[in-house]
Amino acid sequence: MDHVSVGLLGFGTVGTGVVHLLTDDQEKLKERTGCSIHIEKILVRDKDKIRKIKLDNRCLTQDARDIIDNPNIDIVIEVMGGINKAREYILQALRNKKHVITANKDLMALHGSELLQTAADNHCDLYYEASVGGGIPIIRSLTEGLAADRIQKIIGIVNGTTNYILSKMSQQPVSYEEVLREAQALGFAEADPTSDVEGLDAARKMVILSHLAYSIPVNLEDVTIEGITQVEQEDITYSKKLGYTIKLIGIAEYENHLIDISVQPTLLPIQHPLASVENEYNAVYVYGESCGETMFYGPGAGELPTATAVVSDLITVVKNLSLGITGHHIFLPNLKKQCKPAEAIASRYFLRMHVFDKPGAFSKVSHLFKEQGISLEKLIQEPLIRGEKAEVAIITHETNKQAFENTCQLLKDLDVVSDVKSYYRVEGMN
Amino acid sequence: MDHVSVGLLGFGTVGTGVVHLLTDDQEKLKERTGCSIHIEKILVRDKDKIRKIKLDNRCLTQDARDIIDNPNIDIVIEVMGGINKAREYILQALRNKKHVITANKDLMALHGSELLQTAADNHCDLYYEASVGGGIPIIRSLTEGLAADRIQKIIGIVNGTTNYILSKMSQQPVSYEEVLREAQALGFAEADPTSDVEGLDAARKMVILSHLAYSIPVNLEDVTIEGITQVEQEDITYSKKLGYTIKLIGIAEYENHLIDISVQPTLLPIQHPLASVENEYNAVYVYGESCGETMFYGPGAGELPTATAVVSDLITVVKNLSLGITGHHIFLPNLKKQCKPAEAIASRYFLRMHVFDKPGAFSKVSHLFKEQGISLEKLIQEPLIRGEKAEVAIITHETNKQAFENTCQLLKDLDVVSDVKSYYRVEGMN
Numbered sequence: 001m002d003h004v005s006v007g008l009l010g011f012g013t014v015g016t017g018v019v020h021l022l023t024d025d026q027e028k029l030k031e032r033t034g035c036s037i038h039i040e041k042i043l044v045r046d047k048d049k050i051r052k053i054k055l056d057n058r059c060l061t062q063d064a065r066d067i068i069d070n071p072n073i074d075i076v077i078e079v080m081g082g083i084n085k086a087r088e089y090i091l092q093a094l095r096n097k098k099h100v101i102t103a104n105k106d107l108m109a110l111h112g113s114e115l116l117q118t119a120a121d122n123h124c125d126l127y128y129e130a131s132v133g134g135g136i137p138i139i140r141s142l143t144e145g146l147a148a149d150r151i152q153k154i155i156g157i158v159n160g161t162t163n164y165i166l167s168k169m170s171q172q173p174v175s176y177e178e179v180l181r182e183a184q185a186l187g188f189a190e191a192d193p194t195s196d197v198e199g200l201d202a203a204r205k206m207v208i209l210s211h212l213a214y215s216i217p218v219n220l221e222d223v224t225i226e227g228i229t230q231v232e233q234e235d236i237t238y239s240k241k242l243g244y245t246i247k248l249i250g251i252a253e254y255e256n257h258l259i260d261i262s263v264q265p266t267l268l269p270i271q272h273p274l275a276s277v278e279n280e281y282n283a284v285y286v287y288g289e290s291c292g293e294t295m296f297y298g299p300g301a302g303e304l305p306t307a308t309a310v311v312s313d314l315i316t317v318v319k320n321l322s323l324g325i326t327g328h329h330i331f332l333p334n335l336k337k338q339c340k341p342a343e344a345i346a347s348r349y350f351l352r353m354h355v356f357d358k359p360g361a362f363s364k365v366s367h368l369f370k371e372q373g374i375s376l377e378k379l380i381q382e383p384l385i386r387g388e389k390a391e392v393a394i395i396t397h398e399t400n401k402q403a404f405e406n407t408c409q410l411l412k413d414l415d416v417v418s419d420v421k422s423y424y425r426v427e428g429m430n
Numbered sequence: 431m432d433h434v435s436v437g438l439l440g441f442g443t444v445g446t447g448v449v450h451l452l453t454d455d456q457e458k459l460k461e462r463t464g465c466s467i468h469i470e471k472i473l474v475r476d477k478d479k480i481r482k483i484k485l486d487n488r489c490l491t492q493d494a495r496d497i498i499d500n501p502n503i504d505i506v507i508e509v510m511g512g513i514n515k516a517r518e519y520i521l522q523a524l525r526n527k528k529h530v531i532t533a534n535k536d537l538m539a540l541h542g543s544e545l546l547q548t549a550a551d552n553h554c555d556l557y558y559e560a561s562v563g564g565g566i567p568i569i570r571s572l573t574e575g576l577a578a579d580r581i582q583k584i585i586g587i588v589n590g591t592t593n594y595i596l597s598k599m600s601q602q603p604v605s606y607e608e609v610l611r612e613a614q615a616l617g618f619a620e621a622d623p624t625s626d627v628e629g630l631d632a633a634r635k636m637v638i639l640s641h642l643a644y645s646i647p648v649n650l651e652d653v654t655i656e657g658i659t660q661v662e663q664e665d666i667t668y669s670k671k672l673g674y675t676i677k678l679i680g681i682a683e684y685e686n687h688l689i690d691i692s693v694q695p696t697l698l699p700i701q702h703p704l705a706s707v708e709n710e711y712n713a714v715y716v717y718g719e720s721c722g723e724t725m726f727y728g729p730g731a732g733e734l735p736t737a738t739a740v741v742s743d744l745i746t747v748v749k750n751l752s753l754g755i756t757g758h759h760i761f762l763p764n765l766k767k768q769c770k771p772a773e774a775i776a777s778r779y780f781l782r783m784h785v786f787d788k789p790g791a792f793s794k795v796s797h798l799f800k801e802q803g804i805s806l807e808k809l810i811q812e813p814l815i816r817g818e819k820a821e822v823a824i825i826t827h828e829t830n831k832q833a834f835e836n837t838c839q840l841l842k843d844l845d846v847v848s849d850v851k852s853y854y855r856v857e858g859m860n
Contacts, residue, residue: 021720135721135724140571141567150455150458273703273706273707276705278701281723288738290447290734290735290738291565291728291729292728292729292732293727294565294726294729295727297703297723297725297726298721298723298725299722304720305720305721307720312579323755323758325755
């Protein structure tokens with residue numbers, strides 16, 4: 001085989017990046033794969049739109065069938081985004097025995113099992129490295145590099161927008177709202193940032209990673225999701241005083257056949273390698289039974305990093321085609337899912353509250369913690385400027401989620417507590 | 431193919447780890463490869479030695495020919511270490527059409543090209559993930575994940591012993607000699623630590639990484655090597671005051687067809703992701719033209735991480751065997767080597783010196799820097815307890831290696847300078 005033809009579904013930022021790389025690096029790609037790669041068709045919304053890249057106009061089409069039903073096309077690259085149409089096109093392409101590469105995390109998180117099963121049934125490849133962590137080869141590392149290990153836990157900073165916002169809030173005393181507006185102006189946050197700031201985007205990526213790491217068919221509904229909209233500057237300030245930083249962290253843990261997946265603002269010790277992941281960068285920290293702790297760090301998004309991941313999948317598919325081994329690498333989850341109950345989820349916690357500054361107040365608070373079987377590791381109390389009240393920030397020793405949330409409820413009912421302002425889990429040893 | 435036979439050359443720490451994993455995970459491996467993997471023979475020095483693992487005694491041999499010339503063996507795993515015998519055995523095994531996995535960085539750095547060529551000539555696989563960064567799948571990431579990118583620079587902490595020593599010196603005010611003794615007692619440093627502390631081990635790994643990243647046949651002689659034996663507690667203290675940490679860093683850079691590889695104690699800004707790589711951990715930071723900055727972090731050594739990397743190579747070879755594609759993935763350097771001259775090597779520098787505390791001393795020093803065209807970014811001067819002298823620590827702006835080393839020579843000749851204590855390069859923006 002000395003020639004493959006590719007069709008692109010979508011010609012936005014990532015699509016443009018892919019076309020750039022395929023055009024600029026033609027010779028290098030030929031050298032690496034033994035094959036010349038030709039772009040046959042690109043699906044666009046408007047053929048006549050003026051574009052950054054000059055391309056033969058006959059290459060563009062507004063009809064997806066020109067790609068998914070085109071007998072000349074071997075490989076379909078889906079970079080259009082969205083769910084329903086992308087799903088439909090990919091399924092049809094696979095049924096037509098075309099190999100598929102997608103950068104679509106939303107689609108893989110929602111319909112990954114169906115798409116992978118269809119690929120397997122048709123002996124086709126389906127690769128999706130670009131769907132998690134942009135330029136970081138994390139999916140490849142999980143499926144190949146760490147293949148010999150048993151993965152116990154994955155913790156990841158997998159959303160660039162929220163990491164950018166929390167980094168800025170940590171660098172300067174600015175509010176969430178101010179940084180969000182700045183991030184939107186700079187293009188680091190979307191006009192409607194809901195999916196990012198509410199933790200949904202990160203949750204989808206954790207679903208994809210969990211599926212790969214544990215071979216379990218998890219859904220988005222299995223993920224506990226909490227976004228960053230309620231994180232206040234005071235939470236960050238007190239975290240720092242206690243030796244921590246706040247990040248939006250996804251955790252997927254598998255223990256005794258029970259899985260637990262969550263995305264939540266989380267305190268990390270400042271010495272933790274994930275704590276130095278700043279701004280729009282992403283990182284995934286993996287605990288393997290044999291390998292110990294490994295981390296993969298890089299740009300979480302962006303035209304070229306994402307396009308590079310797509311092209312790197314393309315190289316793999318072209319090699320597989322040459323070797324006649326397409327469809328051999330589909331990885332279908334083969335274990336049953338059982339989720340961990342709240343009373344089995346162990347964690348340390350950070351809690352910030354306002355108490356009335358009168359004799360015996362703190363004794364009542366500490367008595368309650370003792371009663372609930374939760375011991376305290378670190379504590380700061382500072383007077384509030386408005387007087388009469390004090391602000392208290394606590395790091396607990398390990399407890400379980402159920403017990404901690406009960407305690408928060410009971411604290412709110414104490415007459416000496418004016419307000420429980422916030423609480424977050426704490427990850428990593430200090 | 432439902433069955434492969436493996437021979438091990440060596441049964442030390444890593445060999446034992448490999449046997450452990452192959453025995454414990456038999457079913458999982460079969461599931462992943464479709465093949466049962468059987469250990470046919472293990473080369474040992476003494477068959478009768480008492481071992482941690484119980485094995486059929488007939489499995490052990492003291493004659494390498496029972497493995498490398500054994501027609502029943504498909505794959506040879508070399509975990510014996512050393513150069514000459516290991517090279518000879520691997521060459522013979524490849525000529526006998528056996529696929530080879532090695533964890534031997536010394537061998538790959540010295541004879542990699544010859545071994546890879548022999549593997550290619552015999553259509554055999556030769557994998558060596560464990561040779562760099564133990565449990566970190568860095569070789570796989572360079573050859574596959576980042577395959578679509580052009581790599582511009584690699585900076586790495588690739589030696590656990592020296593990173594352990596420098597981390598401890600940074601955590602407590604102890605001398606190099608004290609920490610080395612402690613590291614030896616704990617097994618983090620060898621009885622003869624020369625190869626680690628003089629930077630040779632790190633240099634070998636940088637040779638392997640450069641070969642892969644740039645497709646250039648580099649040798650150990652092309653690497654500028656400086657170890658950590660001369661690093662003093664004062665260097666670390668002043669670095670901290672200036673916002674930096676000192677690590678033994680390997681840098682391999684490729685620019686305008688010129689390569690430069692070096693291993694030297696280097697200052698890194700404390701916010702740099704590599705700065706939080708502590709103790710025996712390793713990390714490799716990669717700059718790609720498209721991907722931007724990515725980092726791979728993990729345990730640099732250890733029985734299980736290294737054994738996991740070996741088994742993960744084994745899984746790949748077994749799959750390649752099943753698919754009939756062994757020998758397709760050999761990567762031979764195809765570009766010519768040209769090294770960068772000292773006057774083209776740009777860097778910032780840290781310099782620590784003692785000056786006589788008299789009027790005009792500092793003016794003479796700063797005049798000399800100005801004359802040499804080097805501007806200063808940061809400076810600290812503190813009186814020395816013994817009086818009469820002051821200690822000065824400087825971070826320069828970017829200059830070239832040649833100019834900086836000339837300046838150090840001229841500084842030594844200045845009458846106001848008592849002693850140039852140390853200088854190191856500075857990497858990364860602050």
